[in-house]
Amino acid sequence: xxxxxxxxxxxxxxxxxxxxxxxxxxxxxxxxxxxxxxxxxxxxxxxxxxxxxxxxxxxxxxxxxxxxxxxxxxxxxxxxxxxxxxxxxxxxxxxxxxxxxxxxxxxxxxxxxxxxxxxxxxxxxxxxxxxxxxxxxxxxxxxxxxxxxxxxxxxxxxxxxxxxxxxxxxxxxxxxxxxxxxxxxxxxxxxxxxxxxxxxxxxxxxxxxxxxxxxxxxxxxxxxxxxxxxxxxxxxxxxxxxxxxxxxxxxxxxxxxxxxxxxxxxxxxxxxxxxxxxxxxxxxxxxxxxxxxxxxxxxxxxxxxxxxxxxxxxxxxxxxxxxxxxxxxxxxxxxxxxxxxxxxxxxxxxxxxxxxxxxxxxxxxxxxxxxxxxxxxxxxxxxxxxxxxxxxxxxxxxxxxxxxxxxxxxxxxxxxxxxxxxxxxxxxxxxxxxxxxxxxxxxxxxxxxxxxxxxxxxxxxxxxxxxxxxxxxxxxxxxxxxxxxxxxxxxxxxxxxxxxxxxxxxxxxxxxxxxxxxxxxxxxxxxxxxxxxxxxxxxxxxxxxxxxxxxxx
Numbered sequence: 001x002x003x004x005x006x007x008x009x010x011x012x013x014x015x016x017x018x019x020x021x022x023x024x025x026x027x028x029x030x031x032x033x034x035x036x037x038x039x040x041x042x043x044x045x046x047x048x049x050x051x052x053x054x055x056x057x058x059x060x061x062x063x064x065x066x067x068x069x070x071x072x073x074x075x076x077x078x079x080x081x082x083x084x085x086x087x088x089x090x091x092x093x094x095x096x097x098x099x100x101x102x103x104x105x106x107x108x109x110x111x112x113x114x115x116x117x118x119x120x121x122x123x124x125x126x127x128x129x130x131x132x133x134x135x136x137x138x139x140x141x142x143x144x145x146x147x148x149x150x151x152x153x154x155x156x157x158x159x160x161x162x163x164x165x166x167x168x169x170x171x172x173x174x175x176x177x178x179x180x181x182x183x184x185x186x187x188x189x190x191x192x193x194x195x196x197x198x199x200x201x202x203x204x205x206x207x208x209x210x211x212x213x214x215x216x217x218x219x220x221x222x223x224x225x226x227x228x229x230x231x232x233x234x235x236x237x238x239x240x241x242x243x244x245x246x247x248x249x250x251x252x253x254x255x256x257x258x259x260x261x262x263x264x265x266x267x268x269x270x271x272x273x274x275x276x277x278x279x280x281x282x283x284x285x286x287x288x289x290x291x292x293x294x295x296x297x298x299x300x301x302x303x304x305x306x307x308x309x310x311x312x313x314x315x316x317x318x319x320x321x322x323x324x325x326x327x328x329x330x331x332x333x334x335x336x337x338x339x340x341x342x343x344x345x346x347x348x349x350x351x352x353x354x355x356x357x358x359x360x361x362x363x364x365x366x367x368x369x370x371x372x373x374x375x376x377x378x379x380x381x382x383x384x385x386x387x388x389x390x391x392x393x394x395x396x397x398x399x400x401x402x403x404x405x406x407x408x409x410x411x412x413x414x415x416x417x418x419x420x421x422x423x424x425x426x427x428x429x430x431x432x433x434x435x436x437x438x439x440x441x442x443x444x445x446x447x448x449x450x451x452x453x454x455x456x457x458x459x460x461x462x463x464x465x466x467x468x469x470x471x472x473x474x475x476x477x478x479x480x481x482x483x484x485x486x487x488x489x490x491x492x493x494x495x496x497x498x499x500x501x502x503x504x505x506x507x508x509x510x511x512x513x514x515x516x517x518x519x520x521x522x523x524x525x526x527x528x529x530x531x532x533x534x535x536x537x538x539x540x541x542x543x544x545x546x547x548x549x550x551x552x553x
Contacts, residue, residue, distance in 0.1 A: 006156050013149035017193050020146055023139030025061050030439060031132035032060070047297075050084045051290050054091030059099055063190065067092035068227035069368060072241040082301035085241040090248060090293050093191075093223065094286040100195050101279050107144050114141035128439020150200040163206065171211045178257055181218025182225065191223030195282060202274040209267050212278035213260065217253040220285065224249035230368075240304045247300060252289050325390045333403045336394050340387055340410050341469065347383050347417050348465040350376055354424050355461055355525075358432070359454045362518075363447075365436035370429060377425040384418045387411070409535045413468045416528045420461075423528075427521045431514050446515055449493045453519065456486055457526045464529040473540045476533035483530035490523045 054071070058064045068089045075085040118137025121130055170177040185194040198215045201207045207215070224246035231242040259265075270280040293300075325343055329335040354376050361369050391407055399407070434440070442450065463479040466472065497515055 009153035017146035020142035027135035051091030054088035055095030058092035058095030064092040182222035185222025209274035
C-alpha cells in the first residue's frame with residue numbers, strides 16, 4: 001500500500017474519531033446538559049469536590065474544553081469563584097485523561113452493540129431525551145470503531161522506510177516533538193483524540209514510550225490552548241479560568257519536559273508496554289497538576305484578573321481611538337456626517353452577522369453561540385448610543401437643510417437597526433433556548449419554509465444597508481417591492497403550517513408556537529428594514545400615501 005493511501009485511511013479514521021467525540025458531546029449536552037450544570041454549580045464551593053465534579057463532567061462531555069468554557073461562564077456571572085473554577089477545570093483535564101485510559105481497553109464487541117441499539121432507539125421514538133441517548137450510543141460506537149480503523153490504517157507504517165527517520169529525529173529533538181504535539185492537538189481541537197492517536201501508533205510499535213510521553217505533554221499544552229482561544233470573545237471575568245488552565249498546564253508541561261530531558265527517569269514503573277506507559281504518564285501528570293495547583297489557584301486567578309481588567313481598559317481605549325466618530329470633525333457637519341455614515345456601516349455589518357447567526361442557532365443550538373450573539377447585540381447598543389451622542393454634538397447652526405435631513409435619516413436608520421438587534425436577541429434567541437431545552441425539531445417542510453423566509457429577509461437587509469449608504473432611489477423602490485413580496489410569502493408560509501396542523505403532524509404540533517413566532521419576528525424585522533427606504537423615496541417624490549388613502553381616492 002502506497003504512503004498516500006495509508007495517509008488517506010489514517011486521516012479518515014481520525015476524522016471519524018473527531019466526529020464521534022462531537023456526537024457524544026452533543027448528545028450529552030442536549031439530554032443532560034442542564035442537569036449537569038445545576039449539579040456543577042452546587043459542588044464548586046469545595047476544592048476537592050470541584051476537581052471531582054470537573055472530572056466527571058469531562059467524562060460525560062468527552063471534552064475538558066467544554067467544561068472549561070462552561071465553568072468560565074459561571075465565574076463570569078459570579079456563580080462561583082475563579083479559584084474554585086480553575087480547580088474544577090484542572091479536574092476536567094484529569095477526567096479527559098481517564099477517558100483515554102477507558103478507551104484503551106479492548107471494547108471492540110461494543111461497536112456493533114452500541115451502534116445497533118443507538119440507531120434503533122433514535123429511530124423508534126420522537127422523545128427528545130431518548131433520541132439523544134441513542135445519539136450518545138451511536139457516538140460511542142463510532143468512537144470505538146474509529147480507534148480500530150486508526151490501528152488498521154497505521155499497521156503499514158511499521159514497514160515504512162521514512163517513518164523511522166522521522167521518529168528518530170523527534171526522539172532526539174524533544175522540543176520540536178513537544179511543539180508539534182501542541183499544534184496538532186489544537187488542530188484536532190481535542191487532546192483526547194490526539195493522545196488516542198499516539199497510543200494507537202505506540203500499540204503498533206511505531207512510537208516509543210519516551211517520545212509518546214513527550215507528545216502527551218505537548219498535547220496538554222495544546223489542550224489548554226484550545227479553551228483559551230475559544231474564550232477570547234467572552235467577557236474578561238469569564239476568560240480567567242481558561243487562561244489560568246493554559247498557564248498551569250503549559251508551565252507544568254514545560255517543567256515536566258525539562259525533568260524528563262535532564263533526569264531521563266525510567267518509565268517501566270508506569271506499565272509493561274509503551275501504550276500503558278504513555279497513558280499512565282498522562283494521568284499522573286494531570287493528578288500532579290490538580291494537587292499542586294490547589295494551593296496556588298487563588299494566586300494565579302488573582303494575577304489574571306488584574307491583567308485581564310487592565311487589558312480590557314486598554315482595549316476600550318483602542319476602540320475609542322479607532323472609532324470613526326472623530327470629535328475634531330464636529331465643527332464641519334459634512335465631515336461629521338460622513339463619519340457617522342461610516343459608523344452606521346459598522347452597525348449594519350454587525351446586524352447582518354446577527355441575522356446570519358440566529359438561523360444557524362435555530363439549526364444547531366449552542367450555549368456559546370447564544371452568548372456570542374447576545375454580545376453582538378450589546379455592541380450594537382453601544383454603537384447606537386455613541387452615534388446618537390455624536391449627532392447631538394454637531395452644532396445645529398452650522399447645518400443646512402440637507403445636513404439636517406441626513407442627520408434624521410442616519411439617526412432613524414440606527415434606531416431601526418437597534419430594534420432589529422433587539423428582536424433577534426429578545427425574541428428569536430428565546431425561541432432558540434426553548435428549542436434547545438425541549439429538544440424540539442421542525443418538520444422538513446416547516447424548516448425549509450423558515451429558511452426561505454429568512455433568506456428573503458437577509459437579502460432585504462442588504463438592500464436596506466445599501467439604501468442607507470448610497471441613498472439610491474432605484475434600490476429603495478426595489479426594497480419596498482420586496483416588502484410586498486415578503487407579505488405574500490409570510491401569508492403562504494402560515495397557511496401551509498396550519499394545513500400541517502390540520503393533518504395532525506406531530507412535529508408541527510410541538511413546534512407550532514415557535515414556527516409562528518419566528519415568522520412574526522422575521523416579518524417585523526423586514527418591515528423595519530423596508531422603512532429605511534421611505535426617506536429616500538419621499539425626497540424623490542416616489543412615496544405615495546397609505547393604502548387606505550389610495551382606496552379613498
